[in-house]
Each structure stands twice: as C-alpha cells, then as structure tokens.
Amino acid sequence: MKFTSKRTLSRRLAALYVKMAQAYSKAAPSDFTCEGCAQNCCVSYFQHHTHIEWHYLWEGMNALPEDKRAEYLARAQENVERTREALARGEVPKVMCPVNDDGKCGLYEHRMMICRLYGVPNVVIGRAGLQQFPGCPRCMELVQGPEYGRVDRTSLYKELAQLEMEFLGSRRNQVPRVDLTLSEMLVAGPPRL
Template identity: 50%
Template sequence: MKKMTRQAVFRKLAALYERMADAYSETSAAIGLSCENCENNCCTSYFQHHTYVEWVYLWQGLNSLPEEKRNEYIARAEEYVRTARALVETGVKPSIMCPLNDNGLCGVYKHRLMICRMHGVVNSITMPNGKKLSFPGCFKCQELTSDMPQVPVLDRTRLYKELVMLEMGLLGSKVKSMPKVDLTLAEMIVLGPPKLNP
C-alpha cells in the first residue's frame, strides 16, 4: 500500500473508530449489555496493543492535553509499568487501573485504542490463515448471553483489516522492517511517541 500522510491516516483512523463504536453499540444493545453500575471495571484489564498507527494516534491525543495533565498521565503510566512488571515476574496477571482513567472517564477518549473500544461484547475475528478466534465478552456479557439461543457476535475481521491497512499506510515500505509492537498502553506512554519518519 502507498504511504499516506499522517493527517490522512489520522482522519481515516478517526472514521474507523466511529464505525467500531457503531458496531459495538449495535451488538451491546442486542445483548442488553450496559457498563452502567458495573461492579467491575474493564479499565483494569491487562492488554497488549500491536499497531504503530494507534500508538501514534494515542500520542496525538496526549499532546493535545495541557502539559500538567499530560505529565500526570505519564507519571501514572510509569508507576503502572513498574507495578505490572513486578507482578508479571511473579506469574500474576496485573489488574491495575489504566493510567488514563480519570474518575471512570478516559482522559483521551477520542484517541482510545481499538481493544479499549471493542472489549465487553462477544466478538470474533478470522485470521489471514483462515483460523477463527472467538472471545466470550466480559463477565457481565457472559451472564447475559448464557441462556440466549443465538448470541449476537461482533465480527472484528473487517475492522481489523482496515486497521492493518492504515498501519501499512502510515509505515509505507518500512512496514516489514519495523519491530513488532507488543506493548501495554502504559508502556506506549512511558516510551513516548514511536520513532517514525515524518
């Protein structure tokens, strides 16, 4: 795919995120799933993220914040990384509040990553090799769908393919030579914006 300008990539990613939100809303409504009054918080889930395009876009959101607020999130992220690494070393999966969570709201809501947007509902994805992966959704979703004869499923395949195309558009010919991304959101914050050609 031909390399795209960063502005074009961001414009297309924002539109893709809107489609993700629509797909999530449609599926959650069909299930009857709401985050309201949930006794758990998915912002404590331990996720790795895998694209430069989302990493760069996350930092666009962070850079739009007042410096004091951005520095607060960076400090929280540094603490998150220290704590998470210590837990992982002992074989414990971390359950730590996301450093961007401000009283239940994401500090960069418009720039939050794909997994943050799609977590919760039953979803599936078909990999390039044809293998289909399925995810049962959060505990509340699993309770709501346990007796459903036909469970509504959000198929992420097309959305993920579009995200991959934007990754290719951002990186251009470097897409095959760049190191793979396998970072928590906190690590993406601590490391700063990824070093890409302008």
C-alpha cells in the same frame, strides 16, 4: 505504495473507530454498562500492536493541557513498574489504566481498538479459522438469546492492518513489532519512525 500523510491516516483511523462503535452498539445490550464492574477492563493486561494507534494515542496526549499530560505520564510510569513486578511474581497484572479518571477515559476519542471493542461477544476469522469470544462476564449475564449479535472483528482488523501498512510505508519490514501496554506506549513517547 504511495505516501499518505499521517494526518490523513489519522482521519481514516478515526473513521474506522466510528465503524467499531457502530458494530459495538449493535452487539451490546441496551442496559450494558461498565459502571461498578469488579472486573473492569481498565485494569486488564492488554498489549497493543500497531504503530498507528500508538501515534493516534499521542495525538490525544499532545492535545491535553500540560499538567494533565504530566499526570498521565507519571501514572503510566508507576503502572509500568507495577506491571513488571506482577509479571516477575508470575501474576497477571491488574493495574488501573493511567488515563482513567474516576471511571472515565481521559483520552476517550483517542483510545485503542481493544478499548473500543472489549466486552461484547465477537468473532474473528483468521488463519486459525473462526475464533469466538463470548464477551466479558457482565455482558454474558445480559446476553441471553438470538436478539443479540456478535461483532465480527475480521473486516475491522483488516482495515486496521491496511492503515498500519500505510502508516509504516517502506519501513514496515524494518521497525520492530509493537507489543506494548498503553502505559508502556506513554512512557516510551510517540513511536519513532
């Protein structure tokens, strides 16, 4: 596999994120908003799985003013501790994302795939066959009828997997798998490859 620069891969990931936004907007009802949602996905326990998205997240962090970056890192450290405590109690963690500023994402352009696609009805075709997800509770209240579509994540996942393989290059079988929350990615610093 030929070498592709991280800058080029970041641009391709940004283009993939545009495709995700287009798919999301086709599936989401026009009046769908997260404002005031009691089950806000920003407090959901999501783990992320790609080095390239981790790297891209840090591109966004590094573009922030130093004081804002320090604030997010402090919040992330607190979140990691609170998450570990909840898991130790056998609970699903419910902690606010460290880059959420009063309901707005402070790294909106650099947010992860799950942050971009969560909420709307979607399907994935994989080794286990067709998996269907109805969307978040708020979206399910609004989606009543055939006029609403579903995001088919299959091609989006495949493209992300291809970018991940190119990002890792010859190291792809030598680096540990990613299974980290966004807070853990921030506390750990950029991926070391």
